[in-house]
Amino acid sequence: MARESTVAHGPEHGLERMIFFSDAVFAIVITLLVIDIHAPHLPHGSPDRDYWISLVNLTPELIGFFISFFVIGFFWAGHHRTLSLASHYSQKLLFPNLMLLVTVAAMPFFTAFASANPSTRVPVLCYCGWLAIAGAANRRLQTIVTSVPVVDEAVSADLIAATRERGTSVILGALTGMAVGWFVPVAGQVMLCTIPLWRLMLRKLSARPR
Amino acid sequence: MARESTVAHGPEHGLERMIFFSDAVFAIVITLLVIDIHAPHLPHGSPDRDYWISLVNLTPELIGFFISFFVIGFFWAGHHRTLSLASHYSQKLLFPNLMLLVTVAAMPFFTAFASANPSTRVPVLCYCGWLAIAGAANRRLQTIVTSVPVVDEAVSADLIAATRERGTSVILGALTGMAVGWFVPVAGQVMLCTIPLWRLMLRKLSARPR
Amino acid sequence: MARESTVAHGPEHGLERMIFFSDAVFAIVITLLVIDIHAPHLPHGSPDRDYWISLVNLTPELIGFFISFFVIGFFWAGHHRTLSLASHYSQKLLFPNLMLLVTVAAMPFFTAFASANPSTRVPVLCYCGWLAIAGAANRRLQTIVTSVPVVDEAVSADLIAATRERGTSVILGALTGMAVGWFVPVAGQVMLCTIPLWRLMLRKLSARPR
Amino acid sequence: MARESTVAHGPEHGLERMIFFSDAVFAIVITLLVIDIHAPHLPHGSPDRDYWISLVNLTPELIGFFISFFVIGFFWAGHHRTLSLASHYSQKLLFPNLMLLVTVAAMPFFTAFASANPSTRVPVLCYCGWLAIAGAANRRLQTIVTSVPVVDEAVSADLIAATRERGTSVILGALTGMAVGWFVPVAGQVMLCTIPLWRLMLRKLSARPR
Numbered sequence: 001m002a003r004e005s006t007v008a009h010g011p012e013h014g015l016e017r018m019i020f021f022s023d024a025v026f027a028i029v030i031t032l033l034v035i036d037i038h039a040p041h042l043p044h045g046s047p048d049r050d051y052w053i054s055l056v057n058l059t060p061e062l063i064g065f066f067i068s069f070f071v072i073g074f075f076w077a078g079h080h081r082t083l084s085l086a087s088h089y090s091q092k093l094l095f096p097n098l099m100l101l102v103t104v105a106a107m108p109f110f111t112a113f114a115s116a117n118p119s120t121r122v123p124v125l126c127y128c129g130w131l132a133i134a135g136a137a138n139r140r141l142q143t144i145v146t147s148v149p150v151v152d153e154a155v156s157a158d159l160i161a162a163t164r165e166r167g168t169s170v171i172l173g174a175l176t177g178m179a180v181g182w183f184v185p186v187a188g189q190v191m192l193c194t195i196p197l198w199r200l201m202l203r204k205l206s207a208r209p210r
Numbered sequence: 211m212a213r214e215s216t217v218a219h220g221p222e223h224g225l226e227r228m229i230f231f232s233d234a235v236f237a238i239v240i241t242l243l244v245i246d247i248h249a250p251h252l253p254h255g256s257p258d259r260d261y262w263i264s265l266v267n268l269t270p271e272l273i274g275f276f277i278s279f280f281v282i283g284f285f286w287a288g289h290h291r292t293l294s295l296a297s298h299y300s301q302k303l304l305f306p307n308l309m310l311l312v313t314v315a316a317m318p319f320f321t322a323f324a325s326a327n328p329s330t331r332v333p334v335l336c337y338c339g340w341l342a343i344a345g346a347a348n349r350r351l352q353t354i355v356t357s358v359p360v361v362d363e364a365v366s367a368d369l370i371a372a373t374r375e376r377g378t379s380v381i382l383g384a385l386t387g388m389a390v391g392w393f394v395p396v397a398g399q400v401m402l403c404t405i406p407l408w409r410l411m412l413r414k415l416s417a418r419p420r
Numbered sequence: 421m422a423r424e425s426t427v428a429h430g431p432e433h434g435l436e437r438m439i440f441f442s443d444a445v446f447a448i449v450i451t452l453l454v455i456d457i458h459a460p461h462l463p464h465g466s467p468d469r470d471y472w473i474s475l476v477n478l479t480p481e482l483i484g485f486f487i488s489f490f491v492i493g494f495f496w497a498g499h500h501r502t503l504s505l506a507s508h509y510s511q512k513l514l515f516p517n518l519m520l521l522v523t524v525a526a527m528p529f530f531t532a533f534a535s536a537n538p539s540t541r542v543p544v545l546c547y548c549g550w551l552a553i554a555g556a557a558n559r560r561l562q563t564i565v566t567s568v569p570v571v572d573e574a575v576s577a578d579l580i581a582a583t584r585e586r587g588t589s590v591i592l593g594a595l596t597g598m599a600v601g602w603f604v605p606v607a608g609q610v611m612l613c614t615i616p617l618w619r620l621m622l623r624k625l626s627a628r629p630r
Numbered sequence: 631m632a633r634e635s636t637v638a639h640g641p642e643h644g645l646e647r648m649i650f651f652s653d654a655v656f657a658i659v660i661t662l663l664v665i666d667i668h669a670p671h672l673p674h675g676s677p678d679r680d681y682w683i684s685l686v687n688l689t690p691e692l693i694g695f696f697i698s699f700f701v702i703g704f705f706w707a708g709h710h711r712t713l714s715l716a717s718h719y720s721q722k723l724l725f726p727n728l729m730l731l732v733t734v735a736a737m738p739f740f741t742a743f744a745s746a747n748p749s750t751r752v753p754v755l756c757y758c759g760w761l762a763i764a765g766a767a768n769r770r771l772q773t774i775v776t777s778v779p780v781v782d783e784a785v786s787a788d789l790i791a792a793t794r795e796r797g798t799s800v801i802l803g804a805l806t807g808m809a810v811g812w813f814v815p816v817a818g819q820v821m822l823c824t825i826p827l828w829r830l831m832l833r834k835l836s837a838r839p840r
Contacts, residue, residue: 013294014290014294017229017233017290018290019647020230020233020650021233021236021237021286021290023647023650023651023654024233024234024237024238024444024654025237025240025241026651027651027654027655027658028237028238028241028242028654028658029241030655030731030735031655031658031659031662031735032241032242032244032245032658032662033735034662034735034736034738034739035245035662035665035738036249037739038742039666039739039740039742039743039745039746040743040746040747041746041747042747042750044747044750048751048752051747051750051751051752051753052752055752055756065736066732069728069732069735070728070732073728073731073732076651077724077728080644080647080648080651084643084644094287098279098280098283098287101240101283102276102279102280102283105240105241105243105244105279106244106275108244108245109244109247109249110249112248112249113249113250115249116249116250116251117250117251117252117254117261120252120254120261121258121261122258122261122262122265123261126265223504224500224504227439227443227500228500230440230443231443231446231447231496231500234443234444234447234448234654235447235450235451238447238448238451238452239451242451242452242454242455245455246459304497308489308490308493308497311450311493312486312489312490312493315450315451315453315454315489316454316485318454318455319454319457319459320459322458322459323459323460325459326459326460326461327460327461327462327464327471330462330464330471331468331471332468332471332472332475333471336475433714434710434714437649437653437710438710440650440653441653441656441657441706441710444653444654444657444658445657445660445661448657448658448661448662449661452661452662452664452665455665456669514707518699518700518703518707521660521703522696522699522700522703525660525661525663525664525699526664526695528664528665529664529667529669530669532668532669533669533670535669536669536670536671537670537671537672537674537681540672540674540681541678541681542678542681542682542685543681546685
């Protein structure tokens, strides 16, 4: 008794609708980030200097917005890259994908918490810690997508390994951010820049003769 | 005189655009849930303990966010699964689909009401009651999708029965939540976990020799 | 020198991307309506009665939400129906489509204005008046879609006439709402129910032997 | 070793998903603009005149909404037009596209800043200045899309030149707005109307015999 959800629209439809839904969630989250930044409203006739100062005071919020925009943008790009390796829909994808999306959807909260209390230990730990959780959800989805029965048969073992290494490097970078942020809060989120370094290191470690 | 809306783009286009629109509404609703959770803003230099306490105080909101995220996520997945059985567009789908979407779009309001007043009878009854209404709208759409002229001819009677049982179990689970929540408010939303149990029971009841 | 934007993806791509963008705008607007309804927050331990009263006090907002949800839902369905008659993209569609979208995107503002000041002349006039403007933008887009070079050649003259009559009936219904709302504010938005009547009347008027 | 992300879904899939994601971001940003305009709430029984005055007081916000709606709408249309020249996906597109989207996603902030402080030098300079930055991000994306390996082989050199000229004219118009806004703040945003003039001028300058 085949109880697949893909009776009517062919084997790829389930995959496409899941990708579509995820893209929409990523797009909304990335755009909502700006909502929490309230434009300053000054009394009419204030000197130009006051306007510039009011903008400078928003620096933590603006930096937080840009960091989170690119963090979520890269999660989207990673989702994009990972799902492009799939060619069979499976019900097994549903819950892990929702788990990733819920971690992404909660990012604006942690962004706002870190921006409202800049260079403070707890918000920085929460931000990087949540990113590590999101990274773990991402990594779990990658494992399922790059395994039977979801993965496309034409995908090479090397490409699968590289994809998973990317996912692992996000978790390692976020944990680095937590470790550094514990001692030097202001440097915590900066440590997310180590993600590409972790990826290179993992790539090196896994290199084998071909 | 054929006055169908599907003249120009073939028979499936109407269905696809309806699915697309619904997906977008689900995605937006699921992402908006987080907007109502305001990140705490503490005086600079507050001790770490105060930051942790400020987060602990948000527990009802965060739990409410996660419950509603998965409730709406499963509604989306159910919509996905149901519409995958359709292969003909009909104007009859339009209003019932909008009815389902309006119940889903109002979920953030009932989520916020329940989160702002945790473990309180009326908000719990409203939350579960609204879920029962959303479940009924969902069930009505399922009936239309799994009937002539919308349903795909290749879909088996058993799959149709299973789909409808899923829909019915959501209503039963929400009503269970209302009944329990009346006496023990804190346990109301927890009772939504009975939805899969109701589904299994309905499956058992409908089992017939083949 | 052909300077069409459809070089690379075939003649329908421009149309699809415009439909997609419009669908997303409709979906977001329809979902944002609920954001302005703030869930009541009562002191812990308030009697059940106070919770019910707090909900009853929100009645104007909730009614406004439902009216606007279906108003925008029907605009979406009409856009859907109209664009299904098109089969050629033209740059001429771009600006009229944006005009329709801007009127739709502003609906939450007029909805909130009418809900915050229920049964009051000016907000009701503004709501119905803006709907008439949205209806006019819609009607203009319909004219372009159902004309050369956009319209699909297989579409019958009768279907074109029926589509345009639908558009005209929205304007007439909104103007009826304004006229009635001037004297009896509470009845203004109710008059939107006359839209299907206006449609039937226009249909009758245009009936000709075949 | 081909490590392209397009293994499973054919060469155009990466492009489509990027376009889709961008469309969703444009649609959300354009719709969020209205959120910052709060509907006036007057005491019950206020004279009609007070309601009209409350709307008139919102004029700067409403004008700001319409300007930004069309600014973003035209950015979307330009993105649409530019990407229609592409037919090959490349990882090189990812970051420049995100850069464009982040500038677009921040527009509601600058719109609100300019609307809350109408006809004031600093907000007008920021608005036009940010638009120039968005224009530069747009122009950079256009260069990549209209170059090897992304561009469709069938696109003429003239169409490429025209596309780039459009992008350049946005930057020139925004800079004109900054220059004029420095001396006459109220005229700054009005100067965005010079964008089509700059385009015509660039077209003239690049005209060559054929």
